[in-house]
Amino acid sequence: MSPRTATVERSTKETEISLSLHLDGSGRAECETGIPFFDHMLSLFGRHGLFDLQVHARGDREVDFHHTVEDVGICLGQAVGKALGDKKGIRRYGFALIPMDEALAQVALDLSGRPFFALSKADPPPLSLLYAGSFSAQLLEEFLRALTVHGMLTLHLEIRAGRDPHHLLEASFKGVARALAMSVEKDERVVDIPSTKGVL
Template identity: 80%
Template sequence: MLSRTAIVERSTNETEIFLSLDLDGSGKAVVQTGIPFFDHMLCLFARHGLMDLEVNARGDREVDFHHTVEDVGICLGRALEKALGDKKGIRRYGFALMPMDEALAQVAIDLSGRPFFALRTPNLPPLSLLYAGTFPAQLLEEFFRAFSMHGMLTLHLEIRAARDTHHLLEASFKGVARALAASVEKDERVSEVPSTKGVL
């Protein structure tokens, strides 16, 4: 099987990022963003997505965490798109219902080539009011929007229940990782691109 790996580097006045991705890894992660909670989320994303991930990011954290988190999402999306190549033989769709104690996240992914992101949080307080330590829960939306737009995929995420912000975020990252692992998986019955259009 051809290697499904990618390296992406991004340098701006706000961030400096190196990211390496192997879609057919074993869940190994080496992550340093300077934001410990975000590092934790990226490590569990790699573990539950069964991909190898290396991230080295420096950003203007003295301003806030926004630029670093969003730009890592951009790089991860670009790496995914690059590693997938022509998308021949993949399952394309992935789904997950992910519990984390009292929290529950529902995820659906389509590697459609059409970037779209929808986040729903019925019956929860606005994410802008929630924090896991010093990490703003609102950055969940910024990260996965950047990932979806630059990964050229459709992602629906609904957080259906949660009382603890840490659990809310962890269920979301794990759920997206599991759905992504299913969507990039090779199906031996499929040799072409899984679309009647012939291209994704």
């Protein structure tokens, strides 16, 4: 099997990003975005998905973190799509239920070729009012929407419980990583594209 890898570069007036992804890695991650909490989330994304992930990003953080976080999501989505190729032999679907102390995140993912993202949170306050240090929990939504649209996948995330912003964000990133790892996994019984349409 040829390596399922991809490298994506993105340069705009707001950000400059280089991202490399190996879907069949061992969880090695090297992430430098200038946003320490985001680096932590990306590193555990690689670790718990068993993806080798390298991210180097410069952005207009003096404005806020939004552009950097969103554009890394765009690049990661594009890298997933490039690394998957024609999607032959994959499981296609993935799911995870991840606890982090009092927090609980439930994720369902389909490499459908149809971008759709849904996020719900069971308890108040809304994500826009929660911060892990200087990192707004609302940025989780921006990152995952960009990943979903540019990775051409369907993603449902439900934050079923959680009071500590760090915990609910970490459970969410880990959950998406585990669900994605399951969906891209090769299944020897699947010899073609896992769809009755013949295309994803």
